[in-house]
Amino acid sequence: MTVPMIFGMIMLMTFSLVDTYFVSLLGTDQLAAISFTFPVTFTVISLNIGLGIGTSAVIGKFLGSGETSHAKAIASGSIMLSVLLVSVLCLFGYWMIQPVFTAMGASQQLLGYIHDYMSVWFLSGVFLAIPMVGNSILRAAGDTKTPSIIMATGGGINALLDPILIFGMGPIPAFGIQGAAIATCIAWAVCAVWILYLLAVQRNLIESRLLGFEDFKQAARGVLSIGLPAAGANMLTPIAGAILTAIVASYGAEAVAAWGVGSRLESMASILVLALSMSLPPFISQNFGANKFERIIDSYKLSLKFVMAWQLFMFAVLAITAPWVAAIFAKEQEVSEYIQLFLFIVPLGYGLQGIIILTNSSLNAMHKPMGALVLSIVRLFVCYVPFAYVGSTMFGLLGLFWGCVIANFVTAALSYYWFMKEVNQQKTIYEQNHASSVININKKATNE
Known part of the structure; x- marks a missing residue:
């Protein structure tokens, strides 16, 4: 299940780096501006991820326990819910562009570039909601190949349009940094239409109509019970990222530009982890529904x-x-040096970060979203931000980068302990209930 996801994520992340590369050709200010946007754009993406996790977990458990009658309504309701919630978040985000990025430390010069980019990107965030949740529906049913194709296609369209819309071609004017956002918007709009047709017409996995209020409410309740805590946990990451970006901004635009490049490279380097975090939860959800706890433990440890x-x-x-x-992304020597410093230290903690990500997704798959939320809070605001801040005050950017690595180590150890405790508790509860059922059946048979 993971292999198709890896190829899809490779294509998507590669084109994301291409996006960053073309913007970097505009100059350091534009690269710094788009780096400031990462925490905010990831907030919207995190809401979509959370709703997708809720959708996948609910549908996966139904499939594992053999209850398939409600899956179609839940799938339809989850897409409607995602469009509604993401639209509200994006509208609010558009109104708050200036105060939010000013609070993050963006200069007046960068705010113009940021506004040009984000005013269009918020529209693409709405289109992104549909394929992200739609892909979760397909993965819950065991299909990871099609979501990979859709992700790769979206990334390909984005990369193809980037140079045309950023620098202009023929009758198409040069939109600058805004062109990158327009390319993203067009790419995800195409994917949204594609996934709706696929789910409603070809696969018959969703209703080809809008649900009535009562049906929508029932479907939304099940998805939100897991999706909201999962979205909250994911949305904490960009909040912490915004705080760290503000800390990095105190070292200048060059440091922010390098931090942005490093963040994109981190996403590229973590492709396998991200792919596993999408394929492991449906596997765990179905085995959870079937009460096969040993398979859950084996798959988790192996991953x-x-x-x-x-x-x-x-x-x-x-x-x-x-x-x-560094030479590819940086024109200035200082930016190049910061990028190299990042790459010499921060990636050392990527494996530890992978443990945290997979544990969070596995807890959600077992319908323990509050555990994943608490774990995310501990990781980001008890370890990650404090350790990075203390390191920064003592040793500058070098200390900040090492603080990130140490924080991942501490949280990874806690994550492993937490998940194994949850699985063993669920296994004990099932065995006790099963034993009680057997005793009751034997008593009934004896009485008869």
Whole structure:
């Protein structure tokens, strides 16, 4: 299930880096401006991820327990819900562009570029809601190939349109940094139409109509019970990212530009983790519904071992290629040096971060969203931000980067302990209930 997701994520993240590359050609200010937007855009994306997690967990458990009658209504309701909630969030975000980015430390010069980009991107955020939740429906049914194709196609359209809309071509004017947002909007609009046709017509996985209020309310309740805590947990990441971006901004636009490049490279380096975080939850949800706890434990441990080995390899690759990578994205020497410093330190914690991500997604799959939410709060606001801030005050950017690594180590150990405790508790409860049922059946048979 993970292999198709890896290829889809590779294509998507590669085109995301292409996006950053073309913007970097406009100058350091534009690169710094788009770097400021990452925490805000990821807030919208996190809401979509959370709703997708809720959708996948509910549908997956129904499929595992053999209850398929409600899956179609839940799928339809989840898409309607995502469009509604994301539209409200994007509208609010548009109104708050200036105060939010000013609070993050963006200069007046950068605010103009940020407004040009975000005023269009918020529209694409609404279109993104449909394919993200739609892909979760497909993954819950065991299909990870089609979502990968859709993600790759969206990324491909975005990368193809980037140079045309950013720099202009023929009758098409140069939109500058806004062109990158327009390309994203068009790409996800195409994917939204595609996934709706696929789900409603070809696969018959959703209703080809809008649900009535009562049906919508019932479907939304099940998705939100897991989706809201999951979305909250995911939305904490960009909030913490915004705080760290504000800390990095105190070192100048060059540091913010390097931080933005490093963040994009982090996403690229974490492709396997992100792919596993999408394929592992449906597997766990279905086995949870079937009460097969040993399979849950085996799949979880195997995933962690593989992620740690793979991310250690990725750290070596990034550390060795750091000078060449920095040369691609940086025109100024100071930016290049900051990028190299980032790549020599921060990727060391990517495997540990992978443990945290997979544990959170696994807790959601087992219908324990509050545990995932608490774990995210501890990771970001008890460990990640405080450790990075203390490191920054003592040793500058070097200390900030090492603080991120140490925070991941502490939280990874806690994550593993937490998940194993939850699984064993659920296993004990099931065994006790099963034993009680057997005793009751035997008593009934004896009485008869």
